[in-house]
Amino acid sequence: MKDTQPILIISTGRTGTIFFSRLFADLYPDSASYHERGASRPIQILTNLHFSHLFPKSGLKTAWKMLKGNEIETCEAKFHIDANCFLYGLAPLAPELYPNLKVLHIVRDPRSYVTSHLNFSRQKGTSFIANYFVPFWQPNPFLVGELPLSKAFGFTRFEKYCWIWDFKNRVMEGLENTSTPYMRVRFEDLFNTENPEDLFGTITDFLGLPRVTGIREKFRQPANTSSKTDFPEWPEWTPKQAAQLQSLCGARMAKYGYGGESEWEQKVIG
Secondary structure (H helix, E strand, O other): OOOOEEEEEEOOOOOOHHHHHHHHHHHOOOEEEEEOOOOHHHHHHHHHHHHOOOOOHHHHHHHHHHHOOHHHHOOOOOEEEEEOHHHHHHHHHHHHHOOOOEEEEEEOOHHHHHHHHHHHHHHOHHHHHHHHHOOOOOOOHHHHOOOOHHHHHHOOHHHHHHHHHHHHHHHHHHHHHOOOOEEEEEOHHHHOOOOOHHHHHHHHHHHOOOOOOOOHHHHHOOOOOOOOOOOOOHHHOOHHHHHHHHHHHHHHHHHHOOOOOHHHHHHHHO
């Protein structure tokens, strides 16, 4: 439909995107709300190849047009919402690919993101296969050019997920200085608070959706959670792990308002 408003909800993953796709579908029947719609996984792999200087931007745009390009054109709803962490890397191309796009970027404390991702990738079979065996499922810090290959053999999976958090959020926040309407919110300000309705109302105002009330309890029911199994929460980390995350994520943590606890600061300095 020509007048359909496209909305992307993007993140690093492990930020409640399944929950948001279901919430918008439930609250707004005149919207078409999806979680990782269509052929988004191949787009993620091609995006990571592009960041590794192995696939041209022109090829990425062509792939998007072939695999995702008709979704908005064929949508009959007033709003087309795709909650989709696989599209994080399309942020720089958003003005070219989506006319009149609005973007909601959800960030999560990197300490809880890394813990959640490490646990989830070990608990769910498809996530384990993707994260451990599928080439370019995640961006590669060495091929991207941010770390020297000499450090590759000592770079742990924990450090890799720390870097992924920082890299992906840097890419997405690049929309701040573009013509694309962009809003960034913290996961914790919706799910770890007594009153998420005010912030959710600000989100719906930004997206052009009417405000709703009585939804506080819905934010107590996140989907696709990971269990605390192999990898602990950050208070149980070693000082070395805390220092590694701080080194890779510290600047962006401060920008987003994370990491100011005295316990964390003491752990970082050992």
